[in-house]
Amino acid sequence: MATEVQKSARRGIGQRSVAGALVLLRSMHSLYAALLFLGLAVLSLAVMLLLPGLPARRAAARCAARLALTLAGMPLRARLPAQLPEPCIVVANHESYLDGIVLCALLPTRFGFVIKREMSRVPLAGLLLERLGAQFVERGGKGGSTRDALRVMRAAQRGGSLAFFPEGTFRAEPGLLPFHIGAFAAAERAGAAVLPLVIRGTRHCLPPASGLVRPGLITVNALAALEPAGGTHDAALLRAAAHAAIGAALAGPAQGSRAHAGKTSD
Numbered sequence: 001m002a003t004e005v006q007k008s009a010r011r012g013i014g015q016r017s018v019a020g021a022l023v024l025l026r027s028m029h030s031l032y033a034a035l036l037f038l039g040l041a042v043l044s045l046a047v048m049l050l051l052p053g054l055p056a057r058r059a060a061a062r063c064a065a066r067l068a069l070t071l072a073g074m075p076l077r078a079r080l081p082a083q084l085p086e087p088c089i090v091v092a093n094h095e096s097y098l099d100g101i102v103l104c105a106l107l108p109t110r111f112g113f114v115i116k117r118e119m120s121r122v123p124l125a126g127l128l129l130e131r132l133g134a135q136f137v138e139r140g141g142k143g144g145s146t147r148d149a150l151r152v153m154r155a156a157q158r159g160g161s162l163a164f165f166p167e168g169t170f171r172a173e174p175g176l177l178p179f180h181i182g183a184f185a186a187a188e189r190a191g192a193a194v195l196p197l198v199i200r201g202t203r204h205c206l207p208p209a210s211g212l213v214r215p216g217l218i219t220v221n222a223l224a225a226l227e228p229a230g231g232t233h234d235a236a237l238l239r240a241a242a243h244a245a246i247g248a249a250l251a252g253p254a255q256g257s258r259a260h261a262g263k264t265s266d
Helices: 002-050 054-071 099-106 117-121 122-131 143-157 182-188 236-253
Strands: 076-078 088-092 112-116 135-137 163-166 193-200 220-221 263-265
Touching: 002 054, 002 117, 002 122, 054 099, 054 182, 076 099, 088 099, 088 182, 088 236, 099 112, 099 220, 112 117, 117 135, 117 193, 135 143, 143 163, 143 182, 163 182, 163 236, 182 193, 193 263
Parallel strands: 076 220, 088 163, 088 193, 112 135, 112 163
Antiparallel strands: 076 263, 193 220
């Protein structure tokens, strides 16, 4: 009996030791990833302040985003059309602070990001996003929100391609939130195609309720583009169609839509 008790105790100690070692390794990786992202952000900002042209700044940011994800152990697999529509409004689900970095790593330099105005007040990130030509918008229903929406719609009308997270935020619990109308109103005004993207893996790599960064695969899959019909759109119908398509893809198999996959990024 004593021998069995001793064996059980040793197994318990061994399991606790393994669990403790895993916690230590995860903490060390998280610290490494945080320092990596911070260091590359500072370096990128220095480059952004020196580069004169917006396309060049966006190209540099794209390289930095890809490098950060690779070095942090977050390989990126993407299935995008060989040619994205032009002009184009990209809409994607939002699960983590990593989502913006992922789209920055993937999308061509003609794309600008539409981001909540709170980010403009984050010291390093705000200046970096400003140098990348981000469009900051208020999420409330006041006059500033209306002015921001009109500014974004004018940018789309001038042929600008924009990327949105139409949920506006993310939460600790998984699940697709309702979409705001802004992205789809801009598409309606510009007669631009709406391209829904499905992002997976970022919630695992940087959970909303945790400060620990974990390695893991991140995938991005393009769904069927919602093309202009007769040169006009209906923003509410576009919103409903995009939400239904992304929601169905998230609930379905992990590979997402293959019908429009023309390009794979690693």
